[in-house]
Amino acid sequence: MAKLNMRPDKNPMPAQPPEVRAHNFLEVAKGYSEDAALDEAMRCLSCRDMPCVSGCPVNIRIPEFIGKIKEGDFEGAYRVISESSSLPAVCGRVCPQETQCEERCVRGKKGEPVGIGRLERFVADYHNEHDAGNISVPEPNGHRVAVVGSGPSGLTCAGDLAKKGYAVTVYEALHTAGGVLVYGIPEFRLPKAIVKKETETLEKLGVKIETNVIIGKTLTVDELFEDGFEAVFIGSGAGLPNFMNIPGEGYKGVYSANEFLTRSNLMKAYLDEPSTPIMKGGRVAVVGGGNVAMDAARTALRLGAETVYIVYRRSMEELPARREEVEHAREEGIIFRLLTNPTRILGYENPENARDPKNGFVTGIECIEMELGEPDASGRRRPVPKEGSEFVLDVDTVVMAIGTSPNPLIKNTTEGLEVNRRGGIVVNEDGLTSRVGVYAGGDAVTGAATVISAMGAGKTAAKAIDEYLTGKKEL
Amino acid sequence: MYKIVRKRALNPTVTEMEIEAPLVAKKAKPGQFIILRVDGDGERIPLTVAGTDADEGTVKIIFQTVGATTEALHHKNEGEYISDFAGPLGVPTRTEGIKKVCIIGGGVGCAIAMPVAEEFHRLGAEVTSIIGFRSRDFLILEDEFRAASDRLVVMTDDGSYAREGNVTVPLREMLEAGERFDMIIAIGPLVMMKFVTLTAKPFGVPVTVSMNPIMIDGTGMCGGCRVTLVRGGERVTKFACVDGPDFDGYEIDFDEAASRGRMYFDFERRAHERTCNLLKGAN
Numbered sequence: 012m013a014k015l016n017m018r019p020d021k022n023p024m025p026a027q028p029p030e031v032r033a034h035n036f037l038e039v040a041k042g043y044s045e046d047a048a049l050d051e052a053m054r055c056l057s058c059r060d061m062p063c064v065s066g067c068p069v070n071i072r073i074p075e076f077i078g079k080i081k082e083g084d085f086e087g088a089y090r091v092i093s094e095s096s097s098l099p100a101v102c103g104r105v106c107p108q109e110t111q112c113e114e115r116c117v118r119g120k121k122g123e124p125v126g127i128g129r130l131e132r133f134v135a136d137y138h139n140e141h142d143a144g145n146i147s148v149p150e151p152n153g154h155r156v157a158v159v160g161s162g163p164s165g166l167t168c169a170g171d172l173a174k175k176g177y178a179v180t181v182y183e184a185l186h187t188a189g190g191v192l193v194y195g196i197p198e199f200r201l202p203k204a205i206v207k208k209e210t211e212t213l214e215k216l217g218v219k220i221e222t223n224v225i226i227g228k229t230l231t232v233d234e235l236f237e238d239g240f241e242a243v244f245i246g247s248g249a250g251l252p253n254f255m256n257i258p259g260e261g262y263k264g265v266y267s268a269n270e271f272l273t274r275s276n277l278m279k280a281y282l283d284e285p286s287t288p289i290m291k292g293g294r295v296a297v298v299g300g301g302n303v304a305m306d307a308a309r310t311a312l313r314l315g316a317e318t319v320y321i322v323y324r325r326s327m328e329e330l331p332a333r334r335e336e337v338e339h340a341r342e343e344g345i346i347f348r349l350l351t352n353p354t355r356i357l358g359y360e361n362p363e364n365a366r367d368p369k370n371g372f373v374t375g376i377e378c379i380e381m382e383l384g385e386p387d388a389s390g391r392r393r394p395v396p397k398e399g400s401e402f403v404l405d406v407d408t409v410v411m412a413i414g415t416s417p418n419p420l421i422k423n424t425t426e427g428l429e430v431n432r433r434g435g436i437v438v439n440e441d442g443l444t445s446r447v448g449v450y451a452g453g454d455a456v457t458g459a460a461t462v463i464s465a466m467g468a469g470k471t472a473a474k475a476i477d478e479y480l481t482g483k484k485e486l
Numbered sequence: 487m488y489k490i491v492r493k494r495a496l497n498p499t500v501t502e503m504e505i506e507a508p509l510v511a512k513k514a515k516p517g518q519f520i521i522l523r524v525d526g527d528g529e530r531i532p533l534t535v536a537g538t539d540a541d542e543g544t545v546k547i548i549f550q551t552v553g554a555t556t557e558a559l560h561h562k563n564e565g566e567y568i569s570d571f572a573g574p575l576g577v578p579t580r581t582e583g584i585k586k587v588c589i590i591g592g593g594v595g596c597a598i599a600m601p602v603a604e605e606f607h608r609l610g611a612e613v614t615s616i617i618g619f620r621s622r623d624f625l626i627l628e629d630e631f632r633a634a635s636d637r638l639v640v641m642t643d644d645g646s647y648a649r650e651g652n653v654t655v656p657l658r659e660m661l662e663a664g665e666r667f668d669m670i671i672a673i674g675p676l677v678m679m680k681f682v683t684l685t686a687k688p689f690g691v692p693v694t695v696s697m698n699p700i701m702i703d704g705t706g707m708c709g710g711c712r713v714t715l716v717r718g719g720e721r722v723t724k725f726a727c728v729d730g731p732d733f734d735g736y737e738i739d740f741d742e743a744a745s746r747g748r749m750y751f752d753f754e755r756r757a758h759e760r761t762c763n764l765l766k767g768a769n
Contacts, residue, residue, distance in 0.1 A: 184705045186523055186530070186570040194707075223572035225705050229509050252709035254723055261742040263749040267709035273702050279527055284760065286529040286554060287702070288753040371745035418706045419728060 016053035019122025024129055029342040033312050036198045036281055039339055040104070043126075043133040045085075052080035054118060055125045062115040063127060068467035069167075071095040073112055073127055080130060089138040092131060097170035097213075098163065098466060100139060100205045103132025105196060106463045107302075107333045139208055146215045152176035154480045157240040159226040159421070162190020163462045164246035164453030166213060167469030168476075173216040175477055180240070181218060184225040187277065190248055191454075192462070194277040195269070195303065197310050200336075203276075227420030232428070232449060242448045242476045245436060246469060249454035250418030254411055255298070259356030264290055264373035268299070268307045268412035275310050290408050294318045296376050298353055299412030300330040303459075305337065307410045308345045319345050320404060324352040324381050324394045350381040350394065354401060356409055375403045414459050425449075433458065442472030450476055487567040488522075491544050496626040500550050500594055501560050502536070508543030510535075510573045516601040517579030517696065517732055520545065521704040523570040524558045531555050532701045534598040534731075535574060545571075548597030548626075554757035561765050575704045576731045579671065579694070581609055588660070588667040589635075590653050590682055591617045592674020593624060598696060599673040600627050603634040612636050614667070616656050618678070622647035653678060654685045661689040669694055672735065676744045683735035693735030697726045699747060714739040 025041040026032070032039050043051065055077040063073045071092055079088035092099045108114075108128035116124030154177050158165045161183040169179045187193050189206040214220060224230060226247070235243050252267030254260050266274075271289070274280040278287035295311040297304050300323035308319045321340070323330055326349050330337065341347070357375040361367035380400035383392035417434035429437040429445035435458055436451040438444050444451050452468025454460060489506040496502050510520060514535045521530050537546035551560045562568060579602050587606050591599030596617050606613050615635040619625050621644045632638050639656045640648035649656070657670070670693045672682040679695040686693050701711040706728040713730070715722045715737040724730065 185703060223570050225572060228575060251706050251725055261714050263746060270708040270710040273708050286527055288750040420706060
């Protein structure tokens with residue numbers, strides 16, 4: 012075996028140049044070559060106490076899979092990862108590794124941590140390219156479980172249960188499976204073909220995916236039990252978008268990030284002659300500082316916007332998006348207006364002509380400068396407005412990416428399902444809700460969070476459902 | 487895939503279809519809607535449920551050919567399939583405590599108003615229906631309304647059939663004559679619903695309107711269907727897909743809703759032309 016690689020830097024991720032990728036929807040990061048992967052794997056010290064593993068929400072045995080890469084056994088590496096994660100090709104792309112596994116990597120103390128996420132992606136892509144698609148379907152164990160929602164938590168829960176022989180049906184409200192992986196995360200960050208492959212793998216395992224079924228409307232949770240399901244997992248995701256409740260949010264050209272991204276991703280409004288419209292081009296302000304805000308800003312750019320602003324009320328230090336996305340956004344020319352908060356949205360009104368077609372369209376966003384004061388409940392310094400510092404950004408599209416509130420459909424139709432003050436479903440450490448046999452996880456419980464934490468919740472619930480249905484655990 | 491079991495033309499631009507969707511048929515109540523896609527990369531559009539047959543497992547929809555998607559749907563025939571059909575969505579029309587109701591339908595909005603009238607009739611309420619159309623050529627569902635109503639007034643804008651004028655004329659006459667309703671339910675173009683509300687206001691009669699904003703998912707995720715209510719001087723954002731589609735007519739900001747409804751006017755016109763040309767080529 013080759014020697015340990017003690018270079019302080021990660022192998023760089025090959026990527027499309029910023030000036031090129033800003034105008035297309037192809038994936039930005041191209042992935043490691045075999046040589047780069049081998050070289051990067053050699054940076055792993057195979058620490059005995061494995062600090063990285065404890066940083067992973069699904070506890071992938073990281074040194075073990077990297078060890079397989081070192082041996083050139085890429086399929087072996089894939090098997091190690093897939094024992095812990097149902098969606099390796101997804102996580103390798105969208106996990107915030109810098110605050111998880113890589114944050115705890117010993118190599119990070121002097122230099123950069125091992126590129127764990129990049130290696131995970133390499134292994135998953137290698138597998139997807141070389142896999143013959145042979146899957147051994149487990150012996151059915153006679154139990155039926157329903158999963159609500161086909162996003163990261165639902166797919167993980169379904170996959171884990173199917174591997175144990177459960178007959179699993181996943182109900183998806185939209186016309187395509189994948190949840191936020193399909194409607195939310197853009198093609199240039201997570202190609203939809205990858206999500207499709209993951210859902211097809213689940214179907215080969217025997218998981219049934221029923222699209223166009225809205226649990227809470229088409230069927231209720233109680234009806235699922237009447238139909239013979241013995242347990243239900245709710246992974247219905249984040250709900251309705253929040254707005255700022257400032258004047259002008261009803262003008263044409265104001266979107267929630269959910270709407271803007273759904274139009275572009277799920278409904279393919281980025282195509283040349285789409286069937287679903289979206290405002291393309293012009294000047295765009297995206298309000299918010301999370302991954303969703305970065306996705307919306309970079310999507311707007313690719314749809315042809317000449318100028319795109321990120322408007323965020325705190326400073327770069329507090330900005331919650333994944334570092335790589337922030338860097339990519341900056342390289343592509345997104346302008347960050349930090350310590351800036353919108354106060355109202357301005358629209359065109361022609362007092363002479365009520366039928367002027369321009370009436371009611373956005374013309375700008377008035378903002379106020381902020382400064383950081385004392386820390387608030389979240390521990391971050393509270394932004395306070397600087398009096399009299401209002402100014403206007405001339406824009407014709409505004410995208411609000413300031414979070415969501417839980418969807419009410421399941422709560423309203425499931426008696427005895429406890430929710431917290433904010434509408435999130437209340438669960439114990441096993442993911443069990445206040446209803447016997449009903450489990451929940453992901454954004455429906457936590458509010459907007461990450462793909463990997465949702466997967467972790469799906470995994471925890473799958474284990475608990477298995478214990479419940481096989482009587483391994485008394486309730 | 488969802489099968490088109492029956493199709494008939496109600497007038498040259500309005501089509502009725504019954505779609506096989508047993509789960510939706512079992513659940514749907516008057517006032518609720520479905521979301522459909524005609525094919526592959528198609529747009530999602532909301533359409534209100536115009537009736538159901540739970541035994542047969544079919545859901546009736548009535549639509550006017552106004553854009554690319556309705557044009558494509560209109561060209562589908564009995565026995566063919568559409569790719570997606572999901573629902574029922576939205577909150578059913580409130581019926582409790584309403585003994586005397588005035589249902590007002592305008593144009594293709596009558597397709598939505600009709601099952602509401604039928605439901606009140608079935609529940610034993612006294613139903614007055616006022617339905618209005620641009621002209622005789624656009625008239626739909628007159629017989630159905632007659633069967634579901636204790637009293638029916640038909641109006642045409644140009645007087646080419648029944649009485650001339652818009653739907654607020656007979657409504658005002660009834661209210662001025664001292665008639666009162668527990669609820670007026672207005673379903674049709676925004677401008678009609680706005681003027682029904684203004685007509686009823688001096689008489690203090692409550693008005694429910696059915697909003698039909700642009701929607702994508704329809705399940706409470708995207709927020710595109712938001713409407714603004716003015717409640718006690720405060721502006722409140724609500725979502726038609728999960729909070730509606732019925733709202734208190736006195737609270738709705740109709741002007742904003744009308745403006746938002748025109749957001750993609752140019753796009754829609756071009757897409758419709760493109761679809762028409764495509765379909766012409768195919769036939």
